[in-house]
Amino acid sequence: MDKQRTLYRECINLCYTQKKVMSDEVFEKTMSELKKIWEKYGYADTLGTLAGIWKHEEAVPFLNRMADSLKQYVGLKQRDCSEIHTVATFYHRAYMGGVERANAELMNIWNKMGVKVIFFTLEPENSMDYDYPKCVKRIIIPNGDAKSRFRALQEYCIREKVDLFVNHEWTDPNYIWDCILLKIIGVKYLQYCHGHFSWSLNGGRGSIYHVESFKLPDMILAISEVNARFYQMFGFDTYLVRNPIPSDLLNCSYSSKVDSKRVLFAGRLSFEKYPMEALQIFEKVHEKINDIVLDVVGDGDPADEMMKFVKQHNLEDCVIFHGEKNSTELAQFYKNASCVLFTSKMEGYPMMLLETKAYGLPVVMYDLNYLTLVKDRKGILTAPIGDVEKMSEQLFKLMSDYNYRKKKSDEASESFEYFKSHDYTSEWNSIFNIVINKNRCIENRNYHKGCAEQEVDGMILPQIFERLKDGYRAEVENTLEYKAGIKILMIPRMLVRTIRKIRQRLL
Template identity: 30%
Template sequence: MDLLKFQNDMENETLETAVNTWEKELNQKEKGSGYDLLTQIYGLKEVVCFLEKKYYGKEDELAEQLEHSGLKEAHARQVKKIATYYHRLSNGGVQRVVSQLIPLWCSMGYEVVLLTDEEPSEEDYELPAGVKRLVLPNCAGIRSGNYEARAEMLEKIIEEEQIDLMVYHAYLGNMLFWDLMMLKGHRIPFVVCTHSVFSRFAMEGYYRTFVKMPFLYRFCDCLLTLSRTDVEFYRGLGIRVTYMPNPVDLSVGREKMASLDSFSMLWMGRISEEKNPAAAVEIAARVIKEVPKAELLIVGKGDEALTGQLKNRIAELHMEEKILLCGFQKDVERFYQSAAVCISTSRVEGFPCTNIESRLYGLPSVCFALPYVELYKTDQGLITVPEGDVEGAAKAVISLLKDDEYRKKMGQDARKLVEQFASFDYAAAWKQVFEGTLTFMEASEDCQVMMETLLRHYKTGLSPHREVIVSQCRKAEAQRTAKLEAEQEKRLEEVRNSHSYRLGHALLWLPGKIRKVFGGK
């Protein structure tokens, strides 16, 4: 079937019939133009919502059919008002970056509208006055077939706010492709910001996401990455990609730098598996044995089960007075200023905000090596050890705490490096993104074929084992929960059997008995 016949035949057909015909009758090169016709005949929102119901979770299969559609085109236009989206604005590195970018864009003369899934909270980072915030139907509650409310909200925002461009931070989100189809269907440029290394989800076992996302990024006008390593990976897949470091705020003057006269270690971040705070506890325990004056402050919140594990491990080590869980803190300056060394134990990072912040305050850092991270590509103010090397990290921290001159030199080096990053002309780089004037280097045809083949074969090889992988992940999670419950019960039993508990129980037995008697009367 050719496109003209497809158009004529669809004029009086239902959308379901039209999509079935589009899938089965048009060849691969005509499907893109066929999709454009579908949106003209039946309406953009209607087509996107129908396809979401059919292809949710399989967006890469749909993307392959839209390869030659208008969605793939990049649209340069005069930009006055920017929309930017992330799930929330509190407790996290991405959220912190969003809160830093919005003032930058405002200072460049743009209007900004912030879109989130969650309502504002007291823990949110601050926004400049006049920035409007709108709340979308939460992506966490959207699955196949119920995208319509979100699509309607987006169309309303596009019409009422007169959005000129979208900067999308939920780069792995389940709504990315559907939101992209809605925005680009209105010829609004769609820019995606990644916030971690390209291989993160491969490392975590989510192979479908790892394989799928690059094929979706081909449709965005520009993909921004935090490392040049990522640029090479995505360029090899035919994606319009460029390097854009996170903003560095030099409003923290040198006069606010830490004195480095304490023996305080600092771990700052979200309590989560990929941040690996448990390793920080083990490092600190070894350091404290060697340097009794030392202490560790863990600042951040997150996974409650993991937080419980940390508390139990600290208790097992009898270091409740030396390793402190400080929870979420909006004002982090006092922690940086009172510390002597910063510890990072992340298994994966993009452009770690806490490393930037610690360097601003002149703190030397000890980190697990992540060679793709731009901030870790130099040893200025930084000691790296192999990922998971607790002993090596502890020795590095001890060497800093025991040598005042070495520690303070490393602190000065840390500050110098972050000042070099701050010299990047962020306004000029973002202006090129907004105006669509960037030029993108293209990989060779063989390189692109190689990368596509790698991902497709990876997906094909793992697909038959998907249920086994999911089952193993669920089993591992159940074992982790059971272990946590057993550790908590063990701790309670130790408390019940302790001398102080039994003594207290005995002392309170008679008053309790008397109260019970009188309470009954």
């Protein structure tokens, strides 16, 4: 305990901790001080202590500069890594979500490439886990205490001789500490960004530091042209990838007959998926086609609110909640459906869209025109984001016309054949080679091949400003001053209402 207290005091007294100014003099003095602290306490404990002292916006600029100077200040020896032998991948769990499923499929791909795979996670095995190779070593790392976490990461990465670390937990700003630790011990670090780039802009003033932190990894993996272009505009080393298609979908030979009156809403139930709007859309269509049924497959926080809505609107006979299902059970729902309803307003690479294509199902969704999976517009009916009325019109159009529904179904199947042809092994061989040979710069990779740069840039700016507005609005509304102001402004309104009631009684 005394040792940890001494470490804390030394970190508090660091030049940068005291001055919080990034000048050459402050940086060099701080690094000189850090080198002595590392020698006494080790990398893991030192970084774990700093993670509890420095705010995110203080840590990012310093760690970015530190990453550029590791060889000079840490005495880091360049690892002889002419080939990737061992890949470690990290996500907090292995079930119930698109990221989890993509991670499992990537482990299968790497294993087939002859690469040893280590799976770092926060949870033990679960019966709902997506399938990944039995030879993959699963390691549960501590959660909560930074020093324990860093010690485990350092110990296991060195013991297992990890060459490359792929982080899927891209929304966690604390990843910067994992990243700098692994870079110190010579492990290459990839940040796999599964969602839309603008997610990181909704945190108010701190947003820019989250974006700036993406300079730390050796490479950013982006899953759409818009995302890749955004990170590239900041000068980050970026590579455009496609999430792998699950093996059960690749082997799917089923082509939907779309002759039922069942609409499917499937996936993790969360408020950012706007499931309540799915119910509103369905209700409008049900008023015109009274024999259609909505199957809701999934579970999550909004479930109770959804069930309450269904009961209040007398939809119990036509909206059925099935709870969480594994991939085998979910397949049967796709086979029984005639179309899928999708109400997300922001996505990265939604697995559900791949599933609809695999089963030849048309989908009614908001117009997320930046998604790789909707570029060809095949099998898809769209409405402006948030336009419930237009969505209901599209769903009615689809469910009231079998021939039109069958046409869109055939389009979906045709689109899936295109995505099936993607060579994931070549893609990852290319990524491995680039990580090893860092002399190749981003401009030489032509990651945006086939896309009009001007068109992509035109999508980026509106999305940036919308998310920034949301972020700053949320930041203001969470301040003590704003909340106090709302309470104070309620007083005159309450007085006015009270006076009106008194007058009414007197009259």
